[in-house]
Amino acid sequence: LVQPISVFKGLEGVYVTESALSLIDSENGVLYYAGYDVKELVERSSFEEVVFLMLHQRLPTSSEFTEFLKLLRRSQELEPIHIETIRKYAGVTDILSLLAMLIVLEGRGKIGGNSNDFNAAVNAVAKMGSFFSTIIRVRYGGDYIPPRRDLSFPENLLYMMNGEVPSREHADVLDDLLILHAEHGIPASTFASLVAASTLSDLYSSIAAGILALKGPLHGGASEASYAQALSIGSVEKVPEWVQLTLSEKKKIMGFGHRVYKIYDPRATIVKNIIARFMGSMNSEVKKVYEITRALEEYGEKYLASRGIYPNVDLWTPILYRMIGLPADSFTALFAVSRTAGWVAHILEYWRENKLIRPLHLYVGERPRKYIPLELRTGS
Ligand code: SDX
Numbered sequence: 001l002v003q004p005i006s007v008f009k010g011l012e013g014v015y016v017t018e019s020a021l022s023l024i025d026s027e028n029g030v031l032y033y034a035g036y037d038v039k040e041l042v043e044r045s046s047f048e049e050v051v052f053l054m055l056h057q058r059l060p061t062s063s064e065f066t067e068f069l070k071l072l073r074r075s076q077e078l079e080p081i082h083i084e085t086i087r088k089y090a091g092v093t094d095i096l097s098l099l100a101m102l103i104v105l106e107g108r109g110k111i112g113g114n115s116n117d118f119n120a121a122v123n124a125v126a127k128m129g130s131f132f133s134t135i136i137r138v139r140y141g142g143d144y145i146p147p148r149r150d151l152s153f154p155e156n157l158l159y160m161m162n163g164e165v166p167s168r169e170h171a172d173v174l175d176d177l178l179i180l181h182a183e184h185g186i187p188a189s190t191f192a193s194l195v196a197a198s199t200l201s202d203l204y205s206s207i208a209a210g211i212l213a214l215k216g217p218l219h220g221g222a223s224e225a226s227y228a229q230a231l232s233i234g235s236v237e238k239v240p241e242w243v244q245l246t247l248s249e250k251k252k253i254m255g256f257g258h259r260v261y262k263i264y265d266p267r268a269t270i271v272k273n274i275i276a277r278f279m280g281s282m283n284s285e286v287k288k289v290y291e292i293t294r295a296l297e298e299y300g301e302k303y304l305a306s307r308g309i310y311p312n313v314d315l316w317t318p319i320l321y322r323m324i325g326l327p328a329d330s331f332t333a334l335f336a337v338s339r340t341a342g343w344v345a346h347i348l349e350y351w352r353e354n355k356l357i358r359p360l361h362l363y364v365g366e367r368p369r370k371y372i373p374l375e376l377r378t379g380s
Helices: 038-044 047-056 062-075 080-089 095-106 118-139 153-162 168-180 188-198 203-214 222-233 236-248 266-276 284-307 313-323 331-351
Strands: 022-025 030-033
Touching: 030 038, 030 047, 030 266, 038 168, 038 266, 047 062, 047 118, 047 153, 047 168, 047 331, 062 118, 080 095, 080 118, 095 118, 095 203, 095 331, 118 153, 118 203, 118 331, 153 168, 168 266, 168 313, 168 331, 188 203, 188 331, 203 331, 222 236, 222 284, 222 313, 222 331, 236 284, 266 313, 284 313, 313 331
Parallel strands: none
Antiparallel strands: 022 030
């Protein structure tokens, strides 16, 4: 008896590798990074420490951490080739595309496969942060500001963007956002980077593959799309009618739904709790988006919760991004900066037992047939 072949469209429910980097407990709505609840990491750790945790699957000792921070902060400095590329293109392309261009530049002449190349992994995370900040600074008329060795990763990210050391609270909010976006198993972008890495393409080119997959509005692009969605709805009163119209047209509400979570995304809960601390300091635009988002959540859940479709991390993060002064077209790029930690960790982990990723397709086309010369082909 020939076994019927099953096609798993979108690899839904398919396990493609083993990994020790994160566990998504979708039943109880808990996300763990190498065994640590991300809620506890947000409260007690830092993005810099989480990068170490991702690369080594354990927390650093204090001497290890000191060495690690020296490498990370040294790697944040940009070279002329980066700065000139940013000056040339920052005004004529979107932030994410330029980010991908720059990380591809970083991989020039390199090949992949070294699962112990922690220096390259740290360099990639560091460079992505500096690329992000410098692109934004140049887009708004400024020029490259070298990172300061005495500032943390989130502090430098805002310092290199704005030219001034950020407030403690802005740096802490950014640190929390970077931790929350660092890793999430094998979403489309991480899978894309693993597909590239599995051919032994270099680490940086594999990150570029991840960036370009993250861009889509079904994935990382949803954060910018959900902010634009709230602005286009325009008022709380319009939410019910907008939701009904959107769903009746079988369109998607940005910031809702998830392939793995069929309950409220635990990261969204953490972001909402952080927002609650800053209610008093919202400007009018952000306050309006906040009110609309609250109404959207309430009304959207009425229609979608019964189908396991709940808000995800991208529904609420735009409000925090805007509150710390990030431009509305930079959210996906910040997501990419943070997720570089997960991408490089998965790539190094996968290279330990590399296997070229090459799935099959079930052929449903024409049966074998003979070639007919043009002159004999009758009909239209
Ligand atoms: C991220 O995977 C990750 O871990 C990703 C991420 C990470 O950290 O890396 O968590 C980050 O990408 C979060 C998701 C951000 N995307 C969005 O907010 C965009 C809107 N969401 C949807 O496009 C959707 O929910 C997906 C893409 C996230 C998940 O889609 P699936 O699992 O492929 O499910 P589907 O599109 O087949 O939907 C199943 C049904 C469909 O209805 P039917 O055709 O069966 O009638 O649910 C409906 C969908 O129409 N549906 C929605 C919906 N999401 C699913 N309907 C309205 N609004 C939505 N948002």
